[in-house]
Amino acid sequence: RTIYTAGRPPWYNEHGTQSKEAFVIGLGGGSASGKTTVATMIIEALDVPWVVLLSMDSFYKVRTCIQQQEQAASNDFNFDHPDAFDFDLIIATLKKLKQGKSVKIPIYDFTTHSRKKEWKTLYGANVIIFEGIMAFADKELLKLLDLKIFVDTDSDIRLVRRLRRDISERGRDIEGVIKQYNKFVKPAFDQYIQPTMRLADIVVPRGSGNTVAIDLIVQHVHSQLEERELSVRAALASAHQCHPLP
Numbered sequence: 695r696t697i698y699t700a701g702r703p704p705w706y707n708e709h710g711t712q713s714k715e716a717f718v719i720g721l722g723g724g725s726a727s728g729k730t731t732v733a734t735m736i737i738e739a740l741d742v743p744w745v746v747l748l749s750m751d752s753f754y755k756v757r758t759c760i761q762q763q764e765q766a767a768s769n770d771f772n773f774d775h776p777d778a779f780d781f782d783l784i785i786a787t788l789k790k791l792k793q794g795k796s797v798k799i800p801i802y803d804f805t806t807h808s809r810k811k812e813w814k815t816l817y818g819a820n821v822i823i824f825e826g827i828m829a830f831a832d833k834e835l836l837k838l839l840d841l842k843i844f845v846d847t848d849s850d851i852r853l854v855r856r857l858r859r860d861i862s863e864r865g866r867d868i869e870g871v872i873k874q875y876n877k878f879v880k881p882a883f884d885q886y887i888q889p890t891m892r893l894a895d896i897v898v899p900r901g902s903g904n905t906v907a908i909d910l911i912v913q914h915v916h917s918q919l920e921e922r923e924l925s926v927r928a929a930l931a932s933a934h935q936c937h938p939l940p
């Protein structure tokens with residue numbers, strides 16, 4: 695099995711002429727709700743070659759001026775507002791990737807609040823999982839999602855996880871995490887994230903602990919992929935049909 699992050703799928707061609715439309719799963723939910731863990735569990739259980747995980751975090755806008763960098767360093771910058779993301783780049787990237795074409799993805803560094811110099815290349819996939827806190831916040835973006843899943847984890851569990859993660863992986867301290875949580879993360883969840891739950895096809899309570907939900911999601915994706923394969927074959931067969939001359 696190939697859990698695909700780099701390399702080219704067999705159908706890929708430089709010009710994108712042999713492209714194959716991917717099935718796109720959108721995975722929304724609050725910060726530290728377990729979106730990445732749910733995505734990984736879906737990928738494992740799907741057992742399909744060429745699955746790609748695209749994180750919205752890669753598309754945070756670059757903070758160019760010193761004032762913004764200082765605000766970010768003192769936990770006074772609002773990273774939980776839709777304006778913090780480069781939605782134009784997200785949509786353009788997801789559109790191309792869905793068509794089976796290669797894309798360049800920025801790499802975001804949470805410790806410096808900036809993009810790294812190098813970008814990574816993704817080529818195309820059978821299934822794309824797009825995850826992020828604002829995954830369902832844009833109408834154009836919603837149109838690209840074939841299945842929308844909302845991970846609904848209690849806010850106290852999310853806060854504890856976020857404290858642990860931000861201190862151990864994102865170079866933050868306890869006071870800063872709590873300040874940012876109360877000032878931006880919690881109000882943004884109530885204003886922008888929680889209301890998008892109603893746009894989801896499936897809500898997964900408890901996140902990665904909910905193996906029944908993950909099984910059901912995987913069954914659905916399998917049946918969608920089979921349906922697509924059948925319609926591609928039927929289209930090919932009819933294109934090759936030979937009609938007798940009149």
Ligand code: C5P
Nearest residue numbers: 724725726751754773774804807827879
């Ligand atoms: O991985 P997760 O979905 O939790 O990432 C989103 C969170 O990352 C947001 O809630 C935002 O507050 C935080 N963030 C941050 N510093 C940045 C960029 C985002 O703390 N430079």
